[in-house]
Amino acid sequence: GAGVSQSPSNKVTEKGKDVELRCDPISGHTALYWYRQSLGQGLEFLIYFQGNSAPDKSGLPSDRFSAERTGGSVSTLTIQRTQQEDSAVYLCASSLGLARTQYFGPGTRLLVL
């Protein structure tokens, strides 16, 4: 079946602009996660959703970052007033439920000039 899909695959933006990244989880997966992978760094947790609720937002680096999930499916990660340090690969994962294996999408490569 179809895996996790993310769009766009690549995004180049100018410093100060807002960007929206989209994630479509595997059908039937109730939990959805966002991670960030920077050069030289490991994957860092940002936020996760169970249904449309976000019980853990502890990884969001600043109030410029926000995320929402609608209909228990698609999620959008929004970065406002982008900075160069926001350049990274943003990865989305989904799982059948809590404490279950997380399956990752291909990521969105964000470059802030």
Next chain:
Amino acid sequence: EDQVTQSPEALRLQEGESSSLNCSYTVSGLRGLFWYRQDPGKGPEFLFTLYSAGEEKEKERLKATLTKKESFLHITAPKPEDSATYLCAVQAWSPSVEGGSEKLVFGKGTKLTVNP
């Protein structure tokens, strides 16, 4: 704070030359340890989950083992197509989150290159 350290950072093997990758972890309480494989430009691909010390899992040329402090990913007679970055991650029990924390804490990975 939960931490994961992987070693070595990079490993070059000849085809057929077996070796092991190490993942050392520090967590308040281990809920699960995960191994993923990541190819350049792609998202991590799930390999194994281990839950308790002494557990072992195998898949083709890969075997993952777990102790109370570390996990090993053994690669037997590797082939060039095994070249990738291997990531280790832990999921921990958290006193502040009912049922435990859902986030995965990742190491920085081991980049494996297998030469023909």
